[in-house]
Amino acid sequence: MTQGRSIRLFLVDGTATGLITAEIMNWTGHVIIGPRTKLAELVKRPECNRTGIYFLIGPDPDNSLRPLVYIGETDDVGKRLKQHNRTEEQGGKDFWERVCLVTSKDQNLTKAHVKYLESQLISRARDVGRCSMVNGTAHEYIGLPESDQADMAFFVEQIRTVLPVLGLDFLRDTTRPSSPAATPISAEPERSPIFTLELRRHGIRAQAQEIDGEFFVLKGSQARSEWRGPEGGYQNLFRQLCDDGVLRPEHGQMVFTDDQAFSSPSAAAAVVSGRTANGRIAWVVADSGQSYAAWQDQRVTEPAIETQSG
Template sequence: MSRQSHQTFGRTIQLFLVDGTPNGLRKATIHGWTGLTFVATGTTFAALTSRPELDRTGIYILSGPDAEAVGGTRSYIGSANSVRERIKQSAQQREFWETAIAVTTSDDDLSKGHVEYLEARLIQMAADANRVTLDNGTNPAGQRRRLPEADQANMEQFLANLKIILPVVGLDLLKPQPRAVAQASTPVEQRTAHETTFEIRHKSGVSAEAVEEDGEFVVLEGSQALMDTGYVQQSYGTLKENLVKQGILVPGSDGKHVFAKPYSFNSPSAAAAVVLDRNSNGRTEWKVKGQKRTYHDWQQAQSASQERSL
């Protein structure tokens, strides 16, 4: 289990359902922050652009499925003096988006220089995280980031709040990759030294190893995955196709794929399904390396240990 920083602390996020329904326009704020985040879908886009707050300087993100990468996400990041007009234009020019996010402030204190800095930094951060395909043609020019030192510090704090609020509203494009993925150039023993390693050793001969880090289940490079078993893939077939297309899964020997790179899954079951080429319960398929204890048993023991320490 990942180590928790002693510097973490609680934050209060207020999520307001504008029309009182869970699928309607949403407004998210953080206590003590002037930022206003609005989240809309195609059906609530008109409600978004009718908000008076959008006639302010701010930034916006359009996000949806990536047609060129099965199971992937494509996003576009922009900024404007009037978010309302620019987000309308961008939405008309792009067919992929399903979610629109607009960020302004309650006191309208962002300048053109501020939002251009935020746009450039968001594009850079999203590219570094490498969780989505960016639809932005080029990165904003470097001079757009030049702000006085005090303004830069304020905008970095603004970004820190966005990194908290965006995952809450369903967008992970800024979330850093787990160490086991991001530090792939270092030996696997160093990257996973503080994590429990899990394994699948199947009667078919396939073998795989993984670690859990910050809620993500990372299958390590060198792990194997069965291919063409004939089982009907109800849930994860498209994901596996995408991994092959990306070169993460490459042909190996004896009817198996091999993970050429570590890959982060959102659950042990997704990872097990790709490894075994069939829908699987990862909580029982994965076992602590060298033991018969399942992931489920290990997780239960971790929860009990945490309860005793409270």
């Protein structure tokens, strides 16, 4: 069983859309995130005078499924953010809408530390594949003593723990259904039974599995060759997956070339069906024919029944 963690969030101006700080118990790191519209307030804060790592996040106009992310390091975060706030013609960056800073409360992060962190985080973001990177190729930085590298490895894991809580998923590992089982020292992710969706008239059959709250359509599943539903909705998602090569034509149908995560069973069902669909009904447990909705409801009610009987 995995151990719980305590993360302290503070709404600086009392709103969820303003600056937010985050801290983890027994970690010297300090995280602050906010929209670009709050940059004037952000650069006045003491954290911006420190050495640290920062993330610039914005939409990717060429890929609606992933954000654009730039990862940087600096001795003076505030100064660097002012530079990035300029236009592209002036040497800045136009794409970003949010910024996240990671500094140290004890101010013991050095230039060497953050260069190492930058290298590790860029590599991790590329490996995870949840975002499009603005950075060029990450330079491997090994100019740290072995003990410092161990400290920074711990620092990276804390960053990867806190960022998803702030709505930034691009460093979070994707546990695909085809991934090997977890090692004994790590927690095995929670996996659902296999679900199926069949369009018998079109000879289409797809399989899916829910892992750690993400709904995956499995590699080799079939989908309709074209979007047949109304304009809008999940049509753009269908086209994006075709453009990315996740859906590839084969024998008059589309086939998933890899396990693909979806935000919901309905999003997955729509892509497979080529039209809007209620995924909670369309997907059924392969062995029993129970709908996803019924399976989920059973999981919710079973603990209550056990409690009453106990």
